[in-house]
Amino acid sequence: MASGTKRLPRAVREQQMLDAAVTAFSANGFADTSMDAIAAEAKISKPMLYLYYGSKDELFSACVARESGRFMEAVSSGFDLSMRQRDQARTLVREFLRYVYENSDSWRVLYRVAVGSASFAHIVTESRNGVTAMITDLIRRGTTTEGASDVDFELTAVALVGAGEAVADRVSDGGIDLERATDLLLSITWRGLRGVNVHDDDH
């Protein structure tokens, strides 16, 4: 073609390499993905790949940084403290699950591959802590229960984030209707956001 791969600007080529790497890591994990496989997926030579990313570690790190940033951007774009709490919860859950639905490779790289690696888990942990902090804030604002402490708010947020991740992981496997998953997760989340109930008086 007229615009052969050699003419591509560096930034474009970098993104193409990262796209190929995310696809490969998502499918086969970190240990079982070779630089050869990524180069083949990106339709470039292996020396070229090494020229841009000096090692598999470095390439994976760049993948995790990019995907983590995209994920946080998608989720936090739905965060708006001026919304009613109910609408806020719906928006967060919807944007979160939509991201996973539309970017299942990205989700798998972060949630399945990076979390299992001692060197990269901290990046995912930071994203998770960011989301947990948002949710903690929402719960604190919505709670009127006497006697609830910051520990309760945070632990409830931890539980809701865990629920969200588990549902998202199922969504990323396909076969689950996105709207239905959103309604279900919202229903559970909303019950949690209604307020922390430490006294178990739900009889």
Next chain:
Amino acid sequence: MASGTKRLPRAVREQQMLDAAVTAFSANGFADTSMDAIAAEAKISKPMLYLYYGSKDELFSACVARESGRFMEAVSSGFDLSMRQRDQARTLVREFLRYVYENSDSWRVLYRVAVGSASFAHIVTESRNGVTAMITDLIRRGTTTEGASDVDFELTAVALVGAGEAVADRVSDGGIDLERATDLLLSITWRGLRGVNVHDDDH
């Protein structure tokens, strides 16, 4: 001592090696734990360790199998369909979190180390699916909502198991009161168990 290590029966020594391995893997993950370190922790020679477990993979596999079995036994000992649903939920949550609280190394090996490894993740997945199936059953029995499907029951169970795992992981780090965590998780779980609400009518 009179009963030197050489006199120990094979079964006892195996358990000691597994204890040492669980401690080491829990602290440092799979890749960064050496057979040397495990032998040192178990106070035996490395050749002896290799005599019992031919490779690090085999040893880790034995750890995961033992801890996974212990975990499932602890949780399913609290499963009794003749109990009132409310008591059933409380018992399951309490036994689950107590296990994690009292066996944080075991939990970390399963939840943090094994899930991140392509070769061992399936063992944890099987345990998780077993627990999810129990919870799905509980939800189905407790649901009166019209129009809820098996997919809804299962996805709700997935969410609750995810919430439970996230809270448990926090509990395993210490600094969280076990009773308080149990009450909080039960409160969230109970709201989920009350029945699947797919129509978002919680206004």
